[in-house]
Amino acid sequence: MNLIKIGDINDPEMEIYSGTTERQLRNQGLFIAESAYVIIRALEAGYEPVSMLVETERLDIEAKPVFEAIEKLYGRERLDTIPVYVAEREVVINMTGHHLVRGLWMVLRRKSEISLTDFCEDKRRIAVLTDVANPANVGAIFRSAAALGMDGVLLTHASVDPLTRRSARAAMGTVFQIPWVRLPLERSGGEEVIKLLHSQGYKTVAMALTDDSVGVDSDDIRATEKLAVLLGTEGTGLPKEVIAASDYRVMIPMYRGVDSLNVAAASAICFWELMK
Numbered sequence: 001m002n003l004i005k006i007g008d009i010n011d012p013e014m015e016i017y018s019g020t021t022e023r024q025l026r027n028q029g030l031f032i033a034e035s036a037y038v039i040i041r042a043l044e045a046g047y048e049p050v051s052m053l054v055e056t057e058r059l060d061i062e063a064k065p066v067f068e069a070i071e072k073l074y075g076r077e078r079l080d081t082i083p084v085y086v087a088e089r090e091v092v093i094n095m096t097g098h099h100l101v102r103g104l105w106m107v108l109r110r111k112s113e114i115s116l117t118d119f120c121e122d123k124r125r126i127a128v129l130t131d132v133a134n135p136a137n138v139g140a141i142f143r144s145a146a147a148l149g150m151d152g153v154l155l156t157h158a159s160v161d162p163l164t165r166r167s168a169r170a171a172m173g174t175v176f177q178i179p180w181v182r183l184p185l186e187r188s189g190g191e192e193v194i195k196l197l198h199s200q201g202y203k204t205v206a207m208a209l210t211d212d213s214v215g216v217d218s219d220d221i222r223a224t225e226k227l228a229v230l231l232g233t234e235g236t237g238l239p240k241e242v243i244a245a246s247d248y249r250v251m252i253p254m255y256r257g258v259d260s261l262n263v264a265a266a267s268a269i270c271f272w273e274l275m276k
Contacts, residue, residue: 001067001080001084002080002081002082002083002084003086004083004084004085004086005086005087006053006085006086006087007087007088007091008091009091013085014053014085016032016051016107017032017053017085017105022165025107026110026161026163029110030050030107030108030109031108031110031161031163031164031165032105032106032108032165033165033168033173034104034105034165034169035104035169036062036063036065036066036104037172037173038168038169038172039066039069039104039106039108040069040173041173041174041176041177042106042108042168042173042176043066043069043070043073043108044069044073044176045176045177046111047108047109047110047176048108048109049070049074049106049107049108049109050082050106050108050109051082051083051085051106051107052066052082052083052085052104052105052106052107053085053087053092053104053105053106054084054085054086054087054103054104055086055087055088055089055092055103056086056088056089057089057103058103059086061103062103063084063104066104066106105165110163113181113182114179114181115181116154116181116187116196117200119154119179119180119181120152120200120201120202122151123152123226124151124225124226125149125150125151125226125227125271125274125275126150126151126152126153126154126202126228126229127141127145127150127154127228127229127231127267128155128156128193128197128204128228128229128230128231129141129153129154129155129156129159129231130159130190130193130230130231130233130238130239131156131158131159131233132155132159132160132231132232132233132234132263133158133159133160133233134160134234135164135166135167135170136166136167136170136264137170137262137263137264138155138160138162138167138171139162139168139171139172139175140171140264140268141153141231141263141264141267142162142167142175142178142180143170143171143172143174144264144267144268144271145174145267145271146177146178147174148268148271148272149271150178150229150271151178152178152180152181153178153180154180154181154182154183154228155180155182155183156182156183157182157184157185157187157188158188162175162180162182163175183196190239190241190242190245191241191242191245193242194245194246197228200226201225201226202226203221203224203225203226203227203228203247203248204228204230204245204246204247204248205221205228205229205230205246205247205248205249205270205274206230206242206243206246206248206250207229207230207231207232207238207249207250207251207266207267207270208238208243208251209251209259210243210251212249213249213250213251214249214250215250215251215252215253216250216251216252216270216274217273217276218248218250221248221250221274222273222276227274229270229274230246231263231266231267231270232263233263234262234263237260250270252266252269
């Protein structure tokens with residue numbers, strides 16, 4: 001195994017872990033995953049490992065199942081060539097400014113992006129994240145979508161990249177298990193998204209409080225062959241033009257004067273009801 005001892009946070013090998021932003025990683029076709037559980041899900045989904053950083057005391061604990069997964073999927077020779085940087089806890093904390101999650105990170109290579117047409121093929125129920133900017137919410141929505149039977153997730157350009165560390169961690173690795181696609185900036189305008197979905201044969205469902213909103217448990221909506229569920233950003237919800245252009249508007253009945261739920265909580269309820 002290619003173990004490399006790291007004793008200085010300024011070692012050039014550590015730049016990708018300590019000094020590279022999420023955007024810079026994405027531009028290089030890479031991302032970083034945290035914790036053994038998330039890393040193993042990424043590996044099993046076909047994401048190629050590039051390097052790994054492990055706290056010394058975690059080498060024989062959390063890192064062991066990761067090594068086993070690499071060997072199983074790629075063979076012993078590949079495991080022996082991947083750089084595994086090993087550092088004492090204090091070095092790691094000084095480098096990152098916070099405690100590592102479960103003591104390990106891995107740099108992985110992104111897969112090629114797919115087209116909207118290829119993404120929509122054979123998918124009856126998809127979630128559409130419209131400018132959802134909180135990585136924890138994006139991760140939680142992915143987790144609910146995967147667990148509750150949605151076929152995929154489409155994101156507008158302003159939504160958080162699902163492969164950011166916090167999103168993947170909040171999703172418990174389900175960002176690697178459910179298909180997703182992120183629209184380019186020029187195709188992420190409100191009405192443009194609706195037109196794109198209609199062109200792929202979807203009826204659109206906007207989660208919004210309007211005078212003509214129906215309950216999320218609507219039998220008519222459930223019976224629709226292809227549905228795209230639109231979820232808005234945390235602060236302001238969906239844009240008015242998106243709500244107006246959607247085929248349906250649904251709401252979740254509330255009590256005690258509460259007018260809305262966190263977008264991740266609302267998505268779970270909506271997915272559950274629409275998949276019944």
